[in-house]
Amino acid sequence: MDEQIQKGQKWLETLLKLMGVPTNVNLNRVEQNGDQTISCWLTIDESPFDLSKIEALTGKQGETIDSIQYLVNALLNIGVDENSHRFFTVELNGYRLRRQAELMAIAQRAGEKVRITGVPEEIRNLSSVERRQIHSMLEKSPDLLTESQGNEPDRRLVVRLRE
Incomplete structure (x- = not known):
């Protein structure tokens, strides 16, 4: 197994x-590009936790788990050659899977609204990771274009028709 992936697992266990x-x-869900590991999901075993601990670790609108994920990615990629960077997704109690489904629905609704009205649609209150996910979800759409506008904490994703 990839040494950096093992470091990510150990780092997260130590943090917890x-x-x-x-x-x-x-x-879980180790993704590879050829023989090189590029990302993996670090899934926190929630079995010893009650609901209040799960909610505390997830945080309001995923803020805590997003912060933990940011830290693991930032710290473990410091001083690492860019071609060797690994991307870690931190999962707890199915939060990421549920949120991905929600983001897919948000992206589809925005896309359909833009197609019907022709008016650009703003999507607010997304983390940078979530904006990137929606960009990826819609990037292959032949008739839609996405872009981020504004500055944090009011940065938003805009979906519009391609010209």
Whole structure:
């Protein structure tokens, strides 16, 4: 297994222990490009947690789990050659899978609205990762274009018709 992926798993387990919520972290959904690992999901074992701990680790609108994911990606890619960067997705209690489905529905609704009205549609209150996911979801659409506008914390994604 990729050394950097193992470091990610160990780093997240250590962070959780320091936070007072020790548990195991499992490696799932490892994505490869040829023989090189490019990303993986670090899935936090929620079995020892009650609902309040799961909610605390996820945070309001996923803010806590997003912050943990940001930290693991930023810290483990410091000083690493750009071609060797790994992207980690931190998952807990199915949050990421549910959120991906929600984002897909948001992207589809916005796309349909733009196609019907011809008016650009703004999508607010997305994290940078979620904006990037919607960009990716709609990038192959032959008639739609996406772009981010504004500055944090009011940055938003705009879906419009291609010209």
